[in-house]
Amino acid sequence: MSALVRIVRAGPLATIQDAGRHGLLAHGISASGPMDQGAFRQAGALAGAGSGAGIEMTRAGLDLVIETGAVRIGWAGGAFAVRINGAALGWPGAARLSAGDLLSVTPGSAGNYGYLRFGARLDLPDVLGSLSTNMRARLGGLEGRALAAGDRLRFEDGAGEPGPIATAPVEDGPIRFIRGLHWERFSVQVQSQFVGARFRISPAMDRMGVRLADEDGVFGGQSILSLVSDPVLPGDIQILGDGTPIVLMRDHQPTGGYPRIGTIIGADLDRFAQMRPGSVLAFEPVSVDHAHRLLRSGQT
Secondary structure (H helix, E strand, C coil): CCEEEEEEEECCCCEEECCCCCCCHHHCCCCCCCCCHHHHHHHHHHHCCCCCCEEEECCCCEEEEEEEEEEEEEEECCEEEEEECCEEECCCEEEEEECCCEEEEEEEEECCCEEEEECCCECCCCECCECCCECCCCECCECCECCCCCCEEEECCCCCCCCCCCCCCCCCCCEEEEECCCHHHCCHHHHHHHECCCEEEEEEECCCEEEEEECCCCCCCCCCCCCCCEECCCCEEEECCCCCEEEECCCCCCEECCCEEEEECHHHHHHHHCCCCCCEECEEECCHHHHHHHHHCCCC
16 A cells, blocks of 8 residues: 655654665765664664665654555664654554554654664655765755655555564674774874774764764874875774864765775774764774674674
């Protein structure tokens, strides 16, 4: 059965995302896709969504109402509060909603990003192989923009079956990284201090990148010249000319001209994306082989 969903309230930067628009970085277009890929997959499994697109919410959450039809919705990511017609449900979770039902997601105790996935397929035009919204390039989703109150989303006939929920254990401790292309451009002292030093997530964060406060002054007094620009990737830890570390995220620019001391591994990038402003973290180096073993084991 098809369904029509209306957005009643959308927090800042709520967008349509799917697995991403890969292979276009050479043309200046980053892959986009969910900031927390594991939570996106979990919400999809709960909804029976397969590879379909869904909604990525930021901390303020989102409200929607089913105008016509019925659809199964799964939710996951961070720790939010969810209600259907005023009744609280568990997070993560799923339910089948019918015409007139109101789903409300409000802030919870942890995380920056939550996901709503749908058992039916979202009826939106495919743009360069994806429905993912890239607001910088104005591609995908609804006219390449964030969702807003009054937007309507149509879902085509069809309903998937909920699948097994694979949840990796929540890691704690340092954020693991592999040494970057420009590791050797930093002094041995800075390399040593960087590992294990305290950094704090700043409020300056979005889908493009996250600025870190250098709590221990690792890069204080550094005079790091810009380099010839070359391709960058999600998770790259880029050090600006004033010594400010920035971690590049899913909507990163295609190239960067600042030195990159390391790259956060895929197994920890979801966890990093969910760390709220004010959170303190440290970095720990691992080998490329170790990062590959984690990737093969499904810890991404």
